[in-house]
Amino acid sequence: MHSRNVLAAAVALAGAPSVHAVLRFSCSELVTERLDPLVFPGAMQSPHVHQIAGGNMFNVTMDPNRHNIGEEATCTTCTFSEDFSNYWTAILYFRARNGTLIRVPQRPNIDFDGARGGGMTVYYTATYQNHKPTAFQPGFRMIVGNPMYRTQAEASRYRQMTFTCLETLSTRTGETTEMPKQPCREGIMSNVRFPTCWDGKTLDPPDHSSHVAYPSSGTFESGGPCPASHPVRIPQLFYEVLWDTRRFNDRSLWPEDGSQPFVWSYGDYTGYGTHGDYVFGWKGDSLQRAMDANCDFYCPQLKTQSIATGNQCRQNQKVAENIDGPFDRLPGNVEITGPQPGASNPNPGNGGGSTQTPVQPTPVPNPGNGGGCSVQKWGQCGGQGWSGCTVCASGSTCRAQNQWYSQCL
Numbered sequence: 001m002h003s004r005n006v007l008a009a010a011v012a013l014a015g016a017p018s019v020h021a022v023l024r025f026s027c028s029e030l031v032t033e034r035l036d037p038l039v040f041p042g043a044m045q046s047p048h049v050h051q052i053a054g055g056n057m058f059n060v061t062m063d064p065n066r067h068n069i070g071e072e073a074t075c076t077t078c079t080f081s082e083d084f085s086n087y088w089t090a091i092l093y094f095r096a097r098n099g100t101l102i103r104v105p106q107r108p109n110i111d112f113d114g115a116r117g118g119g120m121t122v123y124y125t126a127t128y129q130n131h132k133p134t135a136f137q138p139g140f141r142m143i144v145g146n147p148m149y150r151t152q153a154e155a156s157r158y159r160q161m162t163f164t165c166l167e168t169l170s171t172r173t174g175e176t177t178e179m180p181k182q183p184c185r186e187g188i189m190s191n192v193r194f195p196t197c198w199d200g201k202t203l204d205p206p207d208h209s210s211h212v213a214y215p216s217s218g219t220f221e222s223g224g225p226c227p228a229s230h231p232v233r234i235p236q237l238f239y240e241v242l243w244d245t246r247r248f249n250d251r252s253l254w255p256e257d258g259s260q261p262f263v264w265s266y267g268d269y270t271g272y273g274t275h276g277d278y279v280f281g282w283k284g285d286s287l288q289r290a291m292d293a294n295c296d297f298y299c300p301q302l303k304t305q306s307i308a309t310g311n312q313c314r315q316n317q318k319v320a321e322n323i324d325g326p327f328d329r330l331p332g333n334v335e336i337t338g339p340q341p342g343a344s345n346p347n348p349g350n351g352g353g354s355t356q357t358p359v360q361p362t363p364v365p366n367p368g369n370g371g372g373c374s375v376q377k378w379g380q381c382g383g384q385g386w387s388g389c390t391v392c393a394s395g396s397t398c399r400a401q402n403q404w405y406s407q408c409l
């Protein structure tokens with residue numbers, strides 16, 4: 001079977017001896033817009049564009065104390081119809097030689113033809129080594145990756161955030177942590193894999209990520225143990241998103257220095273800032289039942305719907321704006337920063353052919369404990385940003401990265 005072969009290839013790549021219990025399903029596009037209810041709750045609009053899949057409870061604000069998404073949602077774009085979770089990632093643009101930006105469409109994965117907007121393929125892998133995973137709980141949310149990252153060293157803080165240059169739709173080898181440097185015949189696939197160990201109690205910390213961790217030795221695939229701080233094994237959540245670069249593969253359209261022309265909606269040529277967001281929303285105990293049943297692709301324990309039915313679930317943009325281009329600047333005026341992979345003469349600024357000026361981080365003074373709070377929130381510190389006031393731990397200084405992000409460095 002086709003999907004089996006694809007997965008077998010993925011598993012072989014990971015060096016894992018066996019597979020048990022993998023849910024693999026399609027979630028069509030719900031809406032694509034500049035919202036981010038995890039990092040910028042209430043903000044109409046967030047700094048950069050996301051494509052969002054899943055249930056129709058997605059909103060500008062998603063109250064973390066409201067734990068019944070799976071009961072309140074009325075439709076989902078996913079083919080497992082009890083899954084009202086939301087899944088989102090950034091989107092990709094092509095930057096022409098003259099600087100014009102055009103959105104790169106998405107395309108459906110193998111087996112999922114007809115998924116509106118291409119959507120994404122979602123996997124929940126229970127285990128490779130017969131451990132019993134604990135499903136995510138109502139209220140659980142997490143983010144993996146960081147859109148501020150532009151170097152390999154930064155990106156290495158996350159494991160398994162990669163790109164696949166699709167020679168065919170079933171290419172599953174040659175994953176890279178930076179954007180492919182060469183034209184990819186059938187497109188580029190983003191692989192977004194989340195950590196697989198949980199602290200067992202925190203549903204959504206202010207930084208949306210410190211409650212999860214990677215195995216303390218080995219890998220998820222090799223059955224490596226979870227660290228004592230995060231002892232609970234959770235399923236591996238994994239998104240595949242296919243970017244249809246076919247109409248942009250002609251090298252004569254690429255920058256004259258040979259660099260690759262694709263830039264992420266958060267202003268990144270490198271791909272090191274790739275990230276994914278998750279808001280759990282499975283109905284009742286359906287995900288735990290599927291994990292306990294060792295479901296493998298097909299899951300009689302779960303209700304399903306067709307791709308066409310899932311496609312009927314959609315939201316209008318709440319932030320109404322052109323996100324497809326062509327335009328001169330990214331939506332939200334996001335600056336493009338970082339070296340351009342493949343440039344014969346890499347420019348540490350914003351890459352060959354670019355006319356935008358990279359933003360230099362502006363140090364801002366550490367406000368100490370002014371404001372009376374000391375919580376490290378995602379993407380900001382020093383009392384700036386959208387999610388309330390924060391300070392840095394002693395030994396680090398709050399530095400503004402741009403008008404939206406500041407980090408303790």
Ligand SMILES: *[C@@H]1O[C@H](CO)[C@@H](O)[C@H](O)[C@H]1NC(C)=O
Binds near residue numbers: 056058059060061
């Ligand atoms: C989104 O939030 C707005 C404002 O609170 C509310 O009016 C609307 O009903 C919400 N939409 C959904 C789908 O919950």
Ligand SMILES: *[C@@H]1O[C@H](CO)[C@@H](O)[C@H](O)[C@H]1NC(C)=O
Binds near residue numbers: 096097098099100
């Ligand atoms: C810039 O290049 C793109 C792609 O080649 C083209 O469609 C567009 O018309 C050009 N824009 C200008 C202003 O020349």
